[in-house]
Amino acid sequence: MSARRPESWESRGRRAPDALGTASAGSESPAGSRVHNSIMMRRPSLMQEPVLVLNATYEPINVTAVRRAMVLLLKGVAQAEEMHNSEVHSAAHAHRVPSVIRLLAYRHIPQQSRALSRKNILLRDRNTCQFCGAVFASSELTLDHVVPRSRGGRSSWENLVACCYRCNNSKGDRTPEEAGLKLARRPRPFTLHTSRQLMRLIGHRDERWRKYLFY
Numbered sequence: 140m141s142a143r144r145p146e147s148w149e150s151r152g153r154r155a156p157d158a159l160g161t162a163s164a165g166s167e168s169p170a171g172s173r174v175h176n177s178i179m180m181r182r183p184s185l186m187q188e189p190v191l192v193l194n195a196t197y198e199p200i201n202v203t204a205v206r207r208a209m210v211l212l213l214k215g216v217a218q219a220e221e222m223h224n225s226e227v228h229s230a231a232h233a234h235r236v237p238s239v240i241r242l243l244a245y246r247h248i249p250q251q252s253r254a255l256s257r258k259n260i261l262l263r264d265r266n267t268c269q270f271c272g273a274v275f276a277s278s279e280l281t282l283d284h285v286v287p288r289s290r291g292g293r294s295s296w297e298n299l300v301a302c303c304y305r306c307n308n309s310k311g312d313r314t315p316e317e318a319g320l321k322l323a324r325r326p327r328p329f330t331l332h333t334s335r336q337l338m339r340l341i342g343h344r345d346e347r348w349r350k351y352l353f354y
């Protein structure tokens with residue numbers, strides 16, 4: 140395919156490595172899956188850098204990874220508003236890496252579109268055990284029912300919190316009060332407000348996000 144670039148993955152008959160560490164299995168457009176090169180191999184983390192996604196109205200709505208953002212650009216679904224200083228190369232072109240992209244068609248975002256899931260609870264609680272306040276890898280956290288299920292506690296945004304195994308064990312089948320534990324903060328549903336806070340948190344690392352997030 141690219142005889143000019145004997146160092147490329149494709150010329151060796153191998154798939155380009157998926158930047159997100161997952162097999163893309165041809166699910167993305169050919170253009171998207173061809174986004175690869177020496178820069179990416181030297182800096183595989185570049186493709187996982189966060190990109191701010193704006194609605195057509197410039198309202199910040201999401202954070203995605205560089206790889207996904209570039210697929211949206213190549214498909215013509217979004218346009219780049221701010222760029223990183225880095226580039227990645229496909230067989231024929233150099234692509235500048237976006238930092239902020241904007242959807243070309245307006246997308247309606249329901250107020251509470253976030254599903255109640257382990258992933259979203261950990262995201263809301265920022266991977267912080269809500270009892271001891273320490274930050275853990277996702278694999279080292281479990282979900283705790285603040286009011287235990289055996290006592291009628293429900294699986295809801297208001298009753299589930301991120302919890303380390305140690306605190307989970309010491310709490311057992313008791314309420315926080317009974318176990319002498321105190322919640323770091325009252326658990327709430329994941330709202331657009333929570334999303335904005337998370338975006339701002341991530342955005343502190345990228346100057347280019349500021350004008351869209353701090354207004």
Ligand SMILES: [Zn+2]
Pocket residue numbers: 268269270271272273302303304305306307
């Ligand atoms: Zn803990």
